Amino acid sequence: MPEAYWLYEDGIGEARAALVHDDGILAARIELPGRLRVGTIARARLTEFQLATLDSGEQVMLDRRPPGLTLGAALTVEVVREAIPEPGRAKRARARPTDAAPAAGPDLLARITAAGHPVRHLRAHEADALEQAGWSETLDEALTGDIAFPGGALRMSPTPAMTLFDVDGDGALDQLAERAAVAVAQAIRRHDIGGSIGIDFPTITGKAPRQAVAAAIDAHLALPFERTAVNGFGFLQIVRPRPRASLPELLRDDPAATATRAALRLLERAPPTAPNRHRLSPAVDACLAAQPDWLAELVRRTGRTPILNA
Known part of the structure; x- marks a missing residue:
């Protein structure tokens, strides 16, 4: 089985990375510049x-x-x-x-390099390997909270107290809950969710089915974490380290800036022969006006000035 590997892209306004295996994203990470990093x-x-x-x-x-x-x-x-x-x-x-000497904390590239998987650096003129692996779909999950899995769907809702997952689907409830447990564990890793996490499973009766759901979490979510058992109402709580914001928290904090960085990624990847006129939403247009260095970097990288909303 091919080894998992990181795709890394030094984007405009953000660095982005995805851990890919079997052409799917196991973990997606975005880092914004100028933030105070862990380890600083x-x-x-x-x-x-x-x-x-x-x-x-x-x-x-x-x-x-x-x-x-x-x-x-x-x-x-x-x-x-x-x-x-x-x-x-x-x-x-x-x-x-601390008594240690001042030093900068490791950035996203340093962290994924230290993780041990191979790192592939992406360039805008190359085929879009991030998109082929499901980058846009992963960002949509983070922004909307809607996550599909076989036979069901999750609704992910970050709150100040905890991130909540609600389970919906068809079929036998014990089997649905087990499938959902796998999907939740995968989503936690994919979106880098830490802190308190609550999962509202369908109400299932019997000790053995509830233990099977908890075992599915244990099998698919890497340590360190702690969890409760599934209670009689179908609720299970997980607590994980939370060194930084999750992907949903990061993207939802400033939707206009999130949309602007995504638009810049598309503009940077446009072929030189493609039309140079682009219509952007008012929110993205206003964000670009407030971030002239982003547009200047786009011009520097592509060698041409886009004509926007003209």
């Missing part, structure tokens, strides 16, 4: 009881306040969780005190 070690000052301000001006919550440290005192911190977008506000990045 930086100098800071204590500005509130458990709040530190980095020399760059960014603020991080501390896991613990070092004993004897007074407000305004200098310290060095290591980022252990990136900022998490939420409706109306964002959870600040979390950090812990």
Whole structure:
């Protein structure tokens, strides 16, 4: 069986990667520039009881306040969780005190390279291997929450408290629940979902069928994670590490910017002989106006200036 491999693309406004196996996406990752990454070690000052301000001006919550440290005192911190977008506000990045020397945290390319699978770098003039593997479909899952699986469908709903999966489908409920468990485990990996995860399975009777559903989660979701049993109402909860935002949280945080980056990807891949006039939505047009460096990078990469909405 062919080995899984990463596809990596240094896009305009984002870096993107997909772990591909058997022509399907096992894991999809997007990283936006300028974000404070896990593993970053930086100098800071204590500005509130458990709040530190980095020399760059960014603020991080501390896991613990070092004993004897007074407000305004200098310290060095290591980022252990990136900022998490939420409706109306964002959870600040979390950090812990450290004695290590300042250093930048590993970016997406460094992380996937360290994972051990081969990495293939994509170029805009090549065939679109990401799209062939199902990139657009994966992004649609993240944006809409609708995930199909054989004989059923999941509805994925990120909330500030947890990511929820609701199961719907046909056939015997115990078999539907087992298929759904596999689909949920695969979706968790594909969309990089961490923290608390709740799954609302169909209500199934009997200890053995509920244990089979839990076993399907165990078989298809890599450690580390903890879970409950399936209770009598069909609910199971999983808790996983959450070092950064999931793909749905990242894409839904700014839908206009998400759509703009996707549009730029298509524009960059347009053949030189293709028409150069493009009609964009008002939201994408406004986002491009607010991000002139993105359009400038497109011109630099393609060698021509697109005519937009003219």
